[in-house]
Amino acid sequence: MKLTNDQLRQFEEQGYLFFPSLFRPDEMKVLLDQLPDIYAQHRPEIVREKGSDAVRTVFAGHLINEAFAKLGRHPRMIEPVQALLGEQVYMHQFKINGKQAFDGDVWQWHQDYGTWKADDEMPEPRAMNIAVFLDDVNEFNGPLLFIPGSHRGGAIDAGHDVSTTSYPLWTLDNETVARLVANGGIVAPKGPAGSMLMFHSCLVHGSPSNMSPWNRNICYLSLCAVSNHIRRFHRPEYIAHRDFTPIAPLADDCLTNPAVRVTDLPLAKAA
Numbered sequence: 001m002k003l004t005n006d007q008l009r010q011f012e013e014q015g016y017l018f019f020p021s022l023f024r025p026d027e028m029k030v031l032l033d034q035l036p037d038i039y040a041q042h043r044p045e046i047v048r049e050k051g052s053d054a055v056r057t058v059f060a061g062h063l064i065n066e067a068f069a070k071l072g073r074h075p076r077m078i079e080p081v082q083a084l085l086g087e088q089v090y091m092h093q094f095k096i097n098g099k100q101a102f103d104g105d106v107w108q109w110h111q112d113y114g115t116w117k118a119d120d121e122m123p124e125p126r127a128m129n130i131a132v133f134l135d136d137v138n139e140f141n142g143p144l145l146f147i148p149g150s151h152r153g154g155a156i157d158a159g160h161d162v163s164t165t166s167y168p169l170w171t172l173d174n175e176t177v178a179r180l181v182a183n184g185g186i187v188a189p190k191g192p193a194g195s196m197l198m199f200h201s202c203l204v205h206g207s208p209s210n211m212s213p214w215n216r217n218i219c220y221l222s223l224c225a226v227s228n229h230i231r232r233f234h235r236p237e238y239i240a241h242r243d244f245t246p247i248a249p250l251a252d253d254c255l256t257n258p259a260v261r262v263t264d265l266p267l268a269k270a271a
C-alpha cells in the first residue's frame, strides 16, 4: 500500500490518516475468534479494568497468539509506516484494547510519545501508532478522539495519573486540552471492523467509556524507526520491547492463508 501525496500532506497537517474497511470481515474474524481464549488468561500482560474482570489491555499479543503475530507483520500496516519514517521499523509496543460493552473505561487525554520519552528514553517521536478496529466503532462504544494538528507542537508536559483507571498514564491537563481543541477541534473516526487508523506519536488523543452494549476491541501497533530505539529498559519488556530487529512483512493474505505460519511465539505457553 503506497500513500499518495495528498495522504502525506494530510498526515503532516492533521497528524492522522483513516482507511475505512482496509481489512475484510473474514480477516477480522480470524482475529476476533482468538479473543475469548486470550481474555480467559490471567497473566501480567493482561490488565483488567478497575474493579472488574473485563479486559482493558493485552500487551504483547503478537508474542502470545499466532493470528496476532501475523497482524504484527502485516504489509498493509508495516509498509506505509516504513515509507513515512523512511526506515525499517521494529515493534515498540503491541496491545489489544478491549473497551468491553458496559465496562470499558475512559482513556484520558494524552500523547503516546510523552510516555515513550519519559519512561523509555525514546530519542525522537519517530514512531507511529496503527489502530485496527476488530469491531465496528460507533459514537456510542468509546471511539478514539483525536485533536487534529495537536502533534505539531511536539511533546507536551504531562502529569502521571495513577488513580483514574487501572493503568497509569501520563495525561494532559484540562487547560492544555482546551487550548489545543480551540485550534484543532475534536474528531472521532468511526467505521466498520477492519478499518485502520495511522496516527502520529505526538497526536493528542483519548477515548470515553463504553456505556453501550457493543464491544470495541481495537488492536494497536506502535512501530518505531530502528535507529530511534529506546535507550532505557525500565518498564517490563512486554510493555516496551527490547527486540529492535526490523519487522519483515508477511504476504498480504497472511491472516487467512493457513500456509503462512509464525511459530516464534515466546509468550504462548506462559499462561
Ligand code: SIN
Binding pocket: 097, 099, 107, 142, 143, 144, 205, 206, 207, 218
Ligand atoms: C491508547 O491511547 O493507548 C488507547 C486508547 C483507546 O484504546 O481508546
Ligand code: MN
Binding pocket: 110, 111, 112, 205
Ligand atoms: Mn495512546
